[in-house]
Amino acid sequence: MNASLPQPKNTFRNLPPEKQERIIAVALAEFAASGYRSASLNNVVKRSEIAKGSLYQYFANKEALFLHIFERFTEVVKAVTREAVASVAAADFFAQLEAILFAGIRFIDEHPDYFQIYLRVLFEQEVPQREALVARLRLFPLEYLGPLYAAGQRRGDIRTDVAPATAVFIVDATLERFLQAYARPYLDSGLGLAASDAQQLRMAVTTVIKVLRDGLSPR
Amino acid sequence: MNASLPQPKNTFRNLPPEKQERIIAVALAEFAASGYRSASLNNVVKRSEIAKGSLYQYFANKEALFLHIFERFTEVVKAVTREAVASVAAADFFAQLEAILFAGIRFIDEHPDYFQIYLRVLFEQEVPQREALVARLRLFPLEYLGPLYAAGQRRGDIRTDVAPATAVFIVDATLERFLQAYARPYLDSGLGLAASDAQQLRMAVTTVIKVLRDGLSPR
DNA sequence: GCGTAATGTGACCAGCTGGTCATATTATGA
DNA sequence: TCATAATATGACCAGCTGGTCACATTACGC
Numbered sequence A, B: 001m002n003a004s005l006p007q008p009k010n011t012f013r014n015l016p017p018e019k020q021e022r023i024i025a026v027a028l029a030e031f032a033a034s035g036y037r038s039a040s041l042n043n044v045v046k047r048s049e050i051a052k053g054s055l056y057q058y059f060a061n062k063e064a065l066f067l068h069i070f071e072r073f074t075e076v077v078k079a080v081t082r083e084a085v086a087s088v089a090a091a092d093f094f095a096q097l098e099a100i101l102f103a104g105i106r107f108i109d110e111h112p113d114y115f116q117i118y119l120r121v122l123f124e125q126e127v128p129q130r131e132a133l134v135a136r137l138r139l140f141p142l143e144y145l146g147p148l149y150a151a152g153q154r155r156g157d158i159r160t161d162v163a164p165a166t167a168v169f170i171v172d173a174t175l176e177r178f179l180q181a182y183a184r185p186y187l188d189s190g191l192g193l194a195a196s197d198a199q200q201l202r203m204a205v206t207t208v209i210k211v212l213r214d215g216l217s218p219r
Numbered sequence C: 001g002c003g004t005a006a007t008g009t010g011a012c013c014a015g016c017t018g019g020t021c022a023t024a025t026t027a028t029g030a
Numbered sequence D: 001t002c003a004t005a006a007t008a009t010g011a012c013c014a015g016c017t018g019g020t021c022a023c024a025t026t027a028c029g030c
Helices: A017-034 A041-048 A052-058 A062-087 A093-110 A112-123 A130-155 A164-183 A198-216 B017-034 B041-048 B052-058 B062-087 B093-110 B112-123 B130-155 B164-183 B198-216
Strands: none
Touching (some): A017 A041, A017 A062, A041 A062, A062 A093, A062 A112, A093 A112, A093 A130, A130 A164, A164 B164, A198 B164, B017 B062, B041 B062, B093 B198, B112 B130, B112 B164, B130 B164, B164 B198
16 A cells, blocks of 8 residues: 655765755756656756766666655655644634645745645656655645544534535635645636735635635534 | 637648548647657657658647647637536526536546646646646636626625635635546545546535535525 | 775666658649 | 649657666775
């Protein structure tokens, strides 16, 4: 079931950390810019100033390099999600949603290349183990959303006359699409996030959450 | 503003229609399978059994071929949308949404390659005129959704104490995500559309629409 | 200082890419 | 019948790809 994690070779682990980081940073940028299949290892070695042969001493092949980077990505998402949820454990469900959405925005601001890779992986068929990668990545936000929803219902934040799985689906779709629209303005149907300053962006977040609350809280 | 439409050359128009269709079908499959940058014109000429040079007598270059196919795609979407909306002009807003969703499902069933290309274009940077293409394509569903929503409000189907632009955003995100989940089961968070038979799928559609109705109709 | 193991290197490989072009084939019209 | 124009063709091009490998350089233990 679990996708095999391809470790970098020991040679890579023995490298000075700053050299490791340089290589990872370059490869990350390359995959973000070109996706998996079109990413060029020649570019990677040129830009990180190592020899072609060296790259293959560090990673078995293109796939291993990509999977290693995606693995790091997953770890960051895990950490960010855990932290975001923990910081609002006491709040009501919709305040929690708002915090998650802000965490997503911060993630995009801080790790645009990771988000870019995510968007590409979503629909690029050649990505190795694509379905497993996407599933594993989305697991973390999602496995929080369900329990939070259930807790919210118990707490009385959320109406009980609505199918929970479907409601969670809609919430998830809304949050994810909001983040996509934030990162890709051409997906933004009518919210005008692109032209937003920080103030207007906060306002848009608040409004989305408010509509969800209006629709989902007990009447 | 308007993206230039690259016509195929006259040589292509003069071809027997079945030959035209053969070439288009092969190219469509190739772009669907490999996206823009990785799509291989050598594959296209091989599979459609024409010479490399002939392809370049029909289309100026790869970009022109791709844009022509996307243009056809857009026309189909236009037609399908118009028809779906016209057929439920009299219904209430949520019945209209349901019809649109079913139309989307039918579209995916009938034109899986077009939908595949759409998903790829969404996030593949190298696609020529990507933003314009996506914008032009999404325009049609979207320019219907807004007015339908407004009409629904006037008719009393929809509560008036909720920001319309944001509500439309959520509805759009939900419908689009539903279709993506239908086509790409790994995106389906908890609805189980993949394992569905036709009956269960209809049920899932009904449920999603019901939750939207519960949330958006006047209380 | 020396032998050995680990690491670094870039020329090289086959196979592919989008695109070109001289030439061969066919259709047209008088 | 024949000249001319339109179309079909595939060998060819430079440039790229992921990956390999024989060899040079460095590090390490004695």
